[in-house]
Amino acid sequence: MRLLIVEDEADLLQSLALATRDEGYAVDTAADGEEGLYKALHSDYDCIVLDVMLPRLNGMELLRRLRAERRTPVLLLTARDATRDRVRGLDGGADDYLVKPFDLEELLARLRAVIRRHKGQTTSRITVGEYELNLSARTLSKAGQAVALTAREYSLLEYLALRRGSVVSRTELYEHLFDENDETLSNLLDVHVSKLRRKLGADLIETRRGMGYSLAG
Ligand code: CA
Numbered sequence: 001m002r003l004l005i006v007e008d009e010a011d012l013l014q015s016l017a018l019a020t021r022d023e024g025y026a027v028d029t030a031a032d033g034e035e036g037l038y039k040a041l042h043s044d045y046d047c048i049v050l051d052v053m054l055p056r057l058n059g060m061e062l063l064r065r066l067r068a069e070r071r072t073p074v075l076l077l078t079a080r081d082a083t084r085d086r087v088r089g090l091d092g093g094a095d096d097y098l099v100k101p102f103d104l105e106e107l108l109a110r111l112r113a114v115i116r117r118h119k120g121q122t123t124s125r126i127t128v129g130e131y132e133l134n135l136s137a138r139t140l141s142k143a144g145q146a147v148a149l150t151a152r153e154y155s156l157l158e159y160l161a162l163r164r165g166s167v168v169s170r171t172e173l174y175e176h177l178f179d180e181n182d183e184t185l186s187n188l189l190d191v192h193v194s195k196l197r198r199k200l201g202a203d204l205i206e207t208r209r210g211m212g213y214s215l216a217g
Helices: 010-022 033-042 059-067 083-091 104-118 151-162 170-177 187-200
Strands: 002-006 026-030 047-051 074-078 096-099 125-128 131-134 139-142 145-147 205-208 212-215
Touching (some): 002 010, 002 033, 010 026, 010 104, 033 047, 033 059, 047 059, 047 104, 059 074, 074 083, 074 104, 083 096, 096 104, 125 151, 131 151, 151 187, 170 187, 170 212, 187 205
Parallel strands (some): 002 026, 002 047, 074 096
Antiparallel strands (some): 125 131, 131 139, 139 145, 205 212
16 A cells, blocks of 8 residues: 655654554655645555645645545544644545544554545455455464565555455556655566465466456455
8 A cells, every 4th residue: 555644744754654664555755735736646545644734735725636636535634723624624525634643553543444445445354265364453364373474465465455356457556555765676566476476375366467466266
């Protein structure tokens, strides 16, 4: 999953980027509203974490212009006493909000929930063949036994699982699994796919030649 974090407080931006990368997200950042809007309109993010008080273009205006073109989920960060912002934000198409200062665990949980809802997934568990994916704990198990995956392997499997039943193109996978700082070597995706196949069996991820990948079962 790929996030955009728009926040002008450098320390907070840095710590949010670190924490979400640790969770396996690909993360782009923007330090003002104009840069944020540009990125939001030019990449396909799974969620945008958007501070309301921003230089150059405030979060509300960014949200308004984004909604004219895209349905990307938005999680607003608002000030404690700014009830009006929260109401305006939700009415303006934000998917959820958090009041500053917030607990990191809560931010991560809300992110997962917003992304899940947007992809039409109501529960946090997905069965794939003989495997079970736990979207809250970000773990995979088989018959109750944990299967060790790297953060990237997990992210790839999770993305395919949330889009199960359809073929996901390589372009889409690149866009959602790697961020603006990742080297976009074309063989990188294949490496992760073949590692997953070695761990989970060759048949779980099907290659649709010329189209992309899909999950079996
Ligand atoms: Ca701010």
